[in-house]
Amino acid sequence: MNSYDVIIIGGGAAGMTAGIYTSREMLSTLLIEKRMTGGLAAEIELIENYPGFPEGTTGMDLMDKMRNQAQKFGVKIAEFEEVISVKPGAGNEIIVQTVKEEKHSVEYSAYSVIVASGTVPKPLNIPGEKEFRGRGISYCATCDGPLYKDKQVAVIGCGNSGLQEGESLLKHAKSVTFVAFSPYMVGSKILQERIKKNKKARFFLNHRLISINGDEFVDSITVKDRNNSQEKKLKVSGVFIYKGFLPATDFLKKAEIKLDEVGYIETNDKMETSIPGIYAVGDIRSKMVRQIDVACGEATTAAVAASHQIQILK
Secondary structure (H helix, E strand, C coil): CEEEEEEEECCCHHHHHHHHHHHHCCCCEEEEECCCCCCHHHHCCCECCCCCCCCCECHHHHHHHHHHHHHHCCCEEEECEEEEEEEECCCCCEEEEEEECCCCEEEEEEEEEEECCCEEECCCCCCCCCCCECCCEECCHHHHHHHHCCCEEEEECCCHHHHHHHHHHCCCCCEEEEEECCCCCCCCHHHHHHHHCCCCEEEEECEEEEEEEECCCEEEEEEEECCCCCEEEEECCEEEECCCEEECCHHHHHHCCCECCCCCECCCCCCECCCCCEEECHHHECCCCCCHHHHHHHHHHHHHHHHHHHHHHC
16 A cells, blocks of 8 residues: 555645645655646636736646646645545554546555545536537636637626636637526626626526537527526527536545535634544635635645644654
């Protein structure tokens, strides 16, 4: 079994920050990410509210810098390796089981595990959602926006994620239709004002998306007006979905960690979960605000707390 002082699950901003701190404390640190490192932050085209970047920065650039910094201090990064189980082991060990692309299982042990696994897009559970995934449905405008140059697309959701990604799409698409269940946009005012001024943006607020339509690829969506129940079919070639997220906690079932009513991990002010030696930081944690700088602060707290605890155990 491969043993480390600290294992971090998740390669987004929270995971990278935790790794920077634990590795600087000379603790052997393994960071495991089931995809490529960067997380949801890497998919944001323009980040304007992260301190130290008055002109803004791209999510990809910010996360590249964090990764380079973590590796500089000695963090070992394992990409495309998915954690399937976390559970207490003998003595003070925490056992982490993973599966790689080759489908063979690997077991690791550590004194401390910092969970920074983040969230996954919430399914809409409507006709066409599964059928057209990857064939007109996307969850990342930064990734796929250029594919829709001079085409009509729809953004589902008008929170910060939907508006940020919609603003990116407006640079490429012929038109962007914003569909929101609520009668008003809930994203930040500065984003709302910029998008409202763009002539290529149109809005269907207080509408429910009821189906995504097409043959081999998406060619339209059907929405229903919540005021009068009137249905409209809107011609689009792409659908970008930002209807919220669900916590990525399935792999924690064996650990029996305490979760809130939605499924996010509950912690104390040291980011400790209900299981000794396991911490939770970032979007996976039960809290009010989910922002990159908040995730970094939580990761710092968890890393310092874990470092102190490991010094006692060792």
